[in-house]
Amino acid sequence: MTADQSTGKRSHVVSRRSFTALTGGALVAGLAGCLGEDPQDDTGGPNGGSGGDGDAEFTVFASMPAVWDFVRQVAGDHMEAIDLVPVGEHGHDWTPEPGMVEELDGAAGFVYLRDFASWQDDAADQLAEREDVVVIEATEGIEFFDSPAEDNDEHFWMDPVECQEGVLNIADGLAEIDPDNADDYEANAAAFNDELAALNDDIHDIVDRADLEDIVVATHDSFQWWHRRYGINIHSPVGTSPDDAASAADVEEVETLIEDLGIEHVCYDVGEPAQLAESLANEVDAEILPLSPVETQIDGSPAVDPSVEMEPDWGYVDHFREINLPTLETALWAE
Template identity: 35%
Template sequence: MDGTRRRFLEGGVGALAAASAGCLDSLGGGAPSVGGDENGGGAATASFFTLADFSRNVAGEALSVENAVPMGQHGHGWEPQSDITVEIVDREAFVHLGIEGFQRWADEVVREIEQNHDDVTLIPAAEGVDLTEYGQRDEGGHDSHDSESEEEHGHAEEHDHDHGEGNYDPHFWVDPVRSQQAVETIRDGLVGADGENADTYEENAAAYLTQLDDLHGRFEEELTGREHDTVVVAGHDSYGYLAERYGFDIHTPQGVSPDTEASPTEIAQTVDLVEREGIEVILYDHFEGDTLARTIVEEADTAMDVAALSPAESITREWTEEGLDYVGQMEEINLPSLRAALGAET
């Protein structure tokens, strides 16, 4: 485990490049499916990795679950090169986020199923999840930009709509507690789609919910006794729900949009912050790279290091081999990095 942690804390996007090089146009590119189809049972499609992982843990061997998004690709950034609706409607269920605009291709598939395929069960995983509006996290969570920063970016409102309906942050799955609600929704949907295996789905879901609750307990325990309550994420801020749950603040010179770049003023403000707060580790999104993080380290007068976070929205081939599913990414990548960034090392 120490070797695995060291590789991810040191970063390196080579695995991502290798995993992304052969993007798949067909389903199942995100990780191998389990159960179901090959064993004579049914099959379902999930609209990106996290939902596929949740669904597989509920389905077990009773139902095959395919991830529509190729390995190494983000759920919200990928678009199919051909119509995948034909493959999706040939399965018993479609697990999607249920937040309009997050995956526009998935929205189109949902509309097609609603109009013409009432034999396919739609499972909106975000249904019932307590979502937070961007800029509304007063205690813990995203550290909102001032008016000058928003003016410099100029894309905040547009990006919010690209991510989902209205101004709600869709990335709830980085919070293990909110994820439990999604798992319950998936469980109920699969039971409705395949009542013959209801007991299996109920039992599997109960076991996985216990795993998620244990994960929550680890974050609570290991992020206490920290030296400060602010982390710097040098990149797209997908981690607001995680910060909100565990009571720390996120500062990012880039803001919520992955399509904007940090200005020199924002970088300078961030350097002032890390020097003032004594922050020793700058975080970055593994899928975006560490260039901005290392720029901040180079500009600061204090000794600092960088560490990777995962948005838990995708998976690479290397992570698959390491067994870093959703829980694995949260435990082996995000928790150690946050401990280091908050000065909560045990």
């Protein structure tokens, strides 16, 4: 099985925009209005967790769970990282509701992904008008590609090598907010990137031991970056949006592929309804297995599978080591 070289670019580019003070905006108001008590927050603050003790001088808002973890890993004890996506919500289709702006008044930074959701790009543009907010594009310098699932596939964070570039972008942004601790942010980013490099090595090890090269995902397809990095063929009757529906013809095509390749498992996204995965598995006499695109934090188990127990404060590496690696090992016959 072929796979791309596991090396990543390391340019340090951060978006920093300063204009006039914010006069108002429904989107930014919505970001604040959706915040509330949340089990992901172990500090007693609003939505999200923190790398610090709750008394941090700076607060940085992150736009989805994977990015939230990158921020808290780099921030360490110096900043509070808050995930705007509530526990139980899917980062891909969640949008903020209108509300008050007060809880964003103390924001020192906003970290987002371009082209992931329109509200993130809109929020970045609006928050850029505030002179006291550093807007950090985690995807700066990361090239998307046309995958079998979609053109301009933005799911870079499913590739631990590409994630290292995003972590460096975040480190630069936090250093701009807090220059006095820039060395700590650089060191924390380097240490976390070592974890990501080890994770990449472990995925390669699974692929090298595998007897199969194909997996079926019967929920939205966030995993095509695994094909480019590791040579894993991802088959899904559903598109890249959680709201997409599978046609009867698409389902029949996947059923035929499962039988032809001898696939014994149907995977599902832990953050989505998985009725299609269940029915498809029943139809072809397969078992279902969980996958996490690190877009949803769950306190407990997915409705479809009580054997999976998740924690709301899991980080990126936890999602991979607790869910994705065991599933890949089983689904690809690498055990």
